Amino acid sequence: MAKVVVQFSCNECGTTTGRWLGKCPGCGAFGTLVEELTGQPSGKGGRASPGAVRTPERLATVRVEEAARIPTGVPELDRVLGGGLVPASLVLVGGEPGVGKSTLLLSALAAISRDGRRALLVTGEESVAQVKLRAGRLGGADDVEILAETELESVCATLESLRPDVCVIDSVQTLFSAELGSAPGSVAQVREAASRLLRVAKESGVATVLVGHVTKDGAVAGPRVLEHLVDCVLQFEGDRYHAHRILRAVKNRFGSTNELGVFEMTATGLVGVPDASELFGKTHAGEVGAAVVCALEGTRPILLEVQALVSRTDLAMPRRVGTGVDPKRLAMIVAVLARHAGIPLGTADVFVNVAGGVRIDEPGADLGVALAIASAARGAPVRDGVAAFGEIGLTGRLRPTAQAERRLEECAKLGIATVLAPDGTHGRSATPRVVRAETLRQALAAGLGDRRVETADDAD
Numbered sequence: 001m002a003k004v005v006v007q008f009s010c011n012e013c014g015t016t017t018g019r020w021l022g023k024c025p026g027c028g029a030f031g032t033l034v035e036e037l038t039g040q041p042s043g044k045g046g047r048a049s050p051g052a053v054r055t056p057e058r059l060a061t062v063r064v065e066e067a068a069r070i071p072t073g074v075p076e077l078d079r080v081l082g083g084g085l086v087p088a089s090l091v092l093v094g095g096e097p098g099v100g101k102s103t104l105l106l107s108a109l110a111a112i113s114r115d116g117r118r119a120l121l122v123t124g125e126e127s128v129a130q131v132k133l134r135a136g137r138l139g140g141a142d143d144v145e146i147l148a149e150t151e152l153e154s155v156c157a158t159l160e161s162l163r164p165d166v167c168v169i170d171s172v173q174t175l176f177s178a179e180l181g182s183a184p185g186s187v188a189q190v191r192e193a194a195s196r197l198l199r200v201a202k203e204s205g206v207a208t209v210l211v212g213h214v215t216k217d218g219a220v221a222g223p224r225v226l227e228h229l230v231d232c233v234l235q236f237e238g239d240r241y242h243a244h245r246i247l248r249a250v251k252n253r254f255g256s257t258n259e260l261g262v263f264e265m266t267a268t269g270l271v272g273v274p275d276a277s278e279l280f281g282k283t284h285a286g287e288v289g290a291a292v293v294c295a296l297e298g299t300r301p302i303l304l305e306v307q308a309l310v311s312r313t314d315l316a317m318p319r320r321v322g323t324g325v326d327p328k329r330l331a332m333i334v335a336v337l338a339r340h341a342g343i344p345l346g347t348a349d350v351f352v353n354v355a356g357g358v359r360i361d362e363p364g365a366d367l368g369v370a371l372a373i374a375s376a377a378r379g380a381p382v383r384d385g386v387a388a389f390g391e392i393g394l395t396g397r398l399r400p401t402a403q404a405e406r407r408l409e410e411c412a413k414l415g416i417a418t419v420l421a422p423d424g425t426h427g428r429s430a431t432p433r434v435v436r437a438e439t440l441r442q443a444l445a446a447g448l449g450d451r452r453v454e455t456a457d458d459a460d
């Protein structure tokens with residue numbers, strides 16, 4: 001007989017305590033502890049029965065049934081997953097409200113069902129009629145099976161008996177188990193739902209996709225254990241006011257992370273944008289403060305326009321505001337520009353923005369960001385048809401970047417004439433022309449065609 005005990009767990013990090021506290025001892029958040037009832041086995045003396053001794057296997061003798069991945073019919077999603085859904089895996093898709101999670105997954109289910117596979121949608125958020133309306137808009141989803149259910153036990157039992165190839169649960173926060181006393185969406189419920197679905201997915205071979213809500217900081221809501229449990233965590237980003245959405249893998253047990261998928265939201269659903277560089281990597285000739293950077297996202301090179309604004313300020317601490325760039329890297333680039341390239345920015349606010357709502361995390365984008373800031377500070381446009389990549393060191397020297405060859409290929413594809421790159425970058429073909437620079441100062445001189453950069457003094 002299970003004894004019901006009361007405990008308090010944190011909505012943010014999942015830490016549990018025996019009594020209510022205003023501040024979570026785990027993550028320090030305030031007001032996040034909520035009461036939860038959990039069953040606890042009440043064994044006499046508390047000793048569990050000794051487990052059976054099992055014989056481990058040698059890896060060499062393990063039989064592998066190479067399960068083919070299930071293509072989702074959405075090439076951008078396949079790319080992010082590492083080539084399709086792995087059977088019997090659990091994938092978590094997080095994203096802000098209204099970003100298009102349900103739309104993306106319904107299109108995927110539609111394509112999977114058209115391939116002759118069994119695709120099931122368990123909806124807890126929308127009614128069957130609402131999903132039908134969306135399906136009508138997207139088209140081709142006639143064979144998708146749909147179940148409006150929020151009870152965890154029923155969902156698990158249905159999955160075990162139907163054994164669909166793919167099942168989407170929209171969303172994991174709406175599932176609840178009557179055995180637990182807490183409300184749907186609470187930490188205990190979400191954790192229970194995820195672990196039971198994981199077992200069902202592995203035992204019944206169902207590739208299961210969970211839709212998860214995100215907190216205001218953008219992390220998937222519910223305990224962090226959710227992210228540890230699942231095989232793959234995908235993050236759907238992009239703000240509601242732009243048509244473009246970015247899908248990236250935060251964790252992937254079966255493929256590379258940092259892989260990027262780009263979509264455009266249209267009246268007929270999300271359309272993949274295979275050539276994102278074409279869309280985001282254009283500047284207007286002669287425009288001051290704009291540069292094209294060739295960044296790498298996973299295995300995918302992408303050309304992005306970076307814009308910068310440098311404006312005089314009376315603030316004692318000038319602002320460095322970056323949208324789509326890491327604030328620490330931005331501060332470093334500004335400091336190196338001032339110290340080693342003769343571009344004083346001590347009395348200026350610096351704003352940097354990356355086109356299309358894309359976020360660039362890799363250091364290879366440094367040179368492009370520096371070029372945009374230098375262009376804005378000098379009032380001199382970047383030379384026409386120039387793209388840049390390269391990591392900037394604290395000494396003002398440029399460091400070679402990974403996969404230069406792929407970046408150059410992408411530049412050639414998009415008709416870029418000249419690429420500014422660190423010394424030691426080798427291109428296999430004649431186009432684009434590679435201008436190699438050893439230092440940031442040399443790179444800026446070549447990119448801006450501004451003699452003042454070459455002759456200006458150090459320090460400031």
Ligand SMILES: Nc1ncnc2c1ncn2[C@@H]1O[C@H](COP(=O)(O)OP(=O)(O)OP(=O)(O)O)[C@@H](O)[C@H]1O
Nearest residue numbers: 095096097098099100101102103104240265266267
């Ligand atoms: N007719 C339409 N034309 C263009 N875009 C549309 C149309 N209808 C809906 N959308 C877009 O679809 C988005 C909603 O998508 P969806 O319901 O898939 O989001 P979601 O991430 O599942 O949201 P939630 O978290 O609320 O479930 C809206 O923000 C809107 O931009």
Ligand SMILES: [Mg+2]
Nearest residue numbers: 101102125170
């Ligand atoms: Mg939805």
